[in-house]
Amino acid sequence: MPHVNTTIIIGAGIAGVHAAESLRNEGYQGQIMLMDRDSQMPYDRPPLSKEWMKEESDNANILLRNPAIYEKLDIDLKLGVEVTGIDSQRKTLDTKDGSSYEWEKIILATGTSLRTLALVGDDLRGIFYLRKMDDAVAIRDHMQHVKQAVIIGAGFIGAELASTLSEMGIDVTIVERSSYPMENIVGRQASAYFLDLHKRHGVQVITEDAVTQFHGEGKVEEAITAEGRRIPCQAVMIGVGVIPNTEVSVSQLEIDQGYVVNAYGETSVSDIYAAGDCTSWPYQGASIHIEHWDHAVNHAKTVAKNIIHPQSAPYTYTPYFWSDQYHVRFQYFGHAKEWSKTVLRGSAETDAFTIFYLDAQDIVQAAFLANQPKHALPARRLIQQQKPIDTQALADVNIALKKVPRLQGESNTSV
Template sequence: MAANEALVIAGASLAGARAAETLRGEGFDGPVVLFGEENERPYERPPLSKDYLMGKAERDAIYVHPEDWYREHDVDLRLGAAVTGIDRERHEVTLADGSRVRYGKLLLATGSSPRRLQVPGAGLAGVHYLRTVGDSDQIRQAFQGAERVAVIGAGWIGLEAAAAARTAGAEVAIVEMAKLPLLRVLGPEVAEVFAELHRANGVDLRMGVGVDDITGTDDRATGVRLSDGSYVPADAVVVGVGITPNTQLAEAAGLDVGNGILTDASLRTSDPDIYAAGDVACAYHPLLKSSIRVEHWANARHQPVIAAKAMLGQQAVYDRLPYFYTDQYDLGMEYSGYVEPGGYDEVVFRGDKQRREFVAFWLSEGRVLAGMNVNVWDVNDAVQALIRRGGTVDTAKLANPDIPLEETGR
């Protein structure tokens, strides 16, 4: 790559901003161009379903950098400028307005999009999806005026939205096809904790049922008709049924794609001059020895650091354990590690599950794959060390809060 060739980033997200920050921090003084489809400068998404949604955080708190940072660091930030094509042979990206920009190395930080509900009435006013700050603004406004809110989907976004709606004083019903919230992610042993949390806070859980249609009058949603024949009236409907990685650019350019853009451990795609990071990247993880895609803040924050260093020719490998967190009502938790759905044979609890003050560990053949601390703090580093150490543990010691985690091995 010639010294004066631009390093181009497609996606002015947290991942894109962190990559630009790292490129400058590592001493690269050539052109850095950061393209964003939205008209907002890069911001963080967790507050959109947490403090910002509940009105506890001001808008300025969500941004990755102050407004002047990009100019001060000579980062060419172009908002409202979507990258629509990649010419790998010519090393060019095409923008929505037809213009072209040459790149030496390219990072795809295109993120993901909410899955759309495919039922009659899904397009009515008052049906909301949460992905952008504009979405969060609309939902917050809707919660302020709503007496009844229906949330379709009991994943992390759905549960956090439900907690925000209850905090705003609305009656809330959650509709979910699985038997428990977060069942696929956590398994029944821990998913039940979140079911009881929401029941205790007055949420009507409609589990094991699908959605037939969304009803409305005057083109505005008034409720949700369920597959068991029951009906949930609602002044606002929030849909959180998963996200899909935005791989269209990569697919059209002929890059290897499979549950995201496939990369090696340095976030390099099948084209040695193109990298991917964040929600869109399905990256090989050297510790887990498999390719995984993680839809959480920590990946969007840390993966681009490795990608940027690799773009500069450094030896850099992403081997952080997957990590995420949530805050709902009086429950706060951190989760580290990775477990395929159904990929464990035992869950060990350390602490008081009934009081929701515990650490849960997912094990396979005596080895800890993941751990989640709920309302128990300053243990996440020890949990991660236990996972990284490998080897089997003594489950009786693991369950005993009086025995340090470092002493639970066999």
């Protein structure tokens, strides 16, 4: 028989660490094993593209927890351990080093991996992906002698890197395939603002083009695009998205853009849960997949509660993420794959505005905030209430957001 109440958490990133900590803080008395194939102490990834890259934060400051916390909470932290197989019938777990562990519950918190490109010359020195601490260390060391850098991909990681490198005095060029970066997430209006923001800070942004090869003698010296542009550079950062890590699996486990879980974090296999970026989870009647720090934390905490008290705490989280670029703090609440209209509150010219995304019934589905943190709470409430709203009042900066009239009409399924 397995150790009484043994829970094994696979992945010691944001979700895994918070799941382990929450289990103990919620009163879990059993054994907790926190495994990760990385050999470094669990650390926070977002600062790697911002404060840490500019040497405004040291290694100790980006650790998710002081190492002493794991011992204090009696969490068995197993680093440099790669899981190779799970037997859901015998309830055993095998690792690459030949060890085998028994379990009663498993939490899959395996996170995501970077999408990669296969380009001519991509083996030259000075070409990087940013995912792990080792990547960040290599980039920061290399940047000491870089004057020109190319960033492939204008997603949030690429945009944050562009902001960071530009503030370090490096000439930055972003190359993006689409006409408007992240338009499918934030819409044309916000996307155009992103482009203008970077251009105002001296970043060259090339859209509707793609890097196809690199030239250099041992190290990168030039990036060449499909349209024939030749961009001098001594460093290249590639940020073209991520994919969920779902290689740790069993045959009955349902996977669709991540491990599919219900409102309690349960997978399709009994006693196996999943949390964070590696999951697809129910939100407003649909199954969605997102990769946000805030989601990873809250999802992990909810899963921990449901392991202790099964199906006691449905996950009712409103998606949220943020991004810091130059002097602007961006915040995004909700989740809208499509919308019928947008409402602008404020002015993009002042770098302080909010864009609301509404459906055909004038119900707010999402909100994008630029330098307006005071709108965070009322915007989240508008999304959670799922009631039709007066759009003219919503756009009027003279009416407090919390006082914008709700209209009569049927609401959608609440979050």
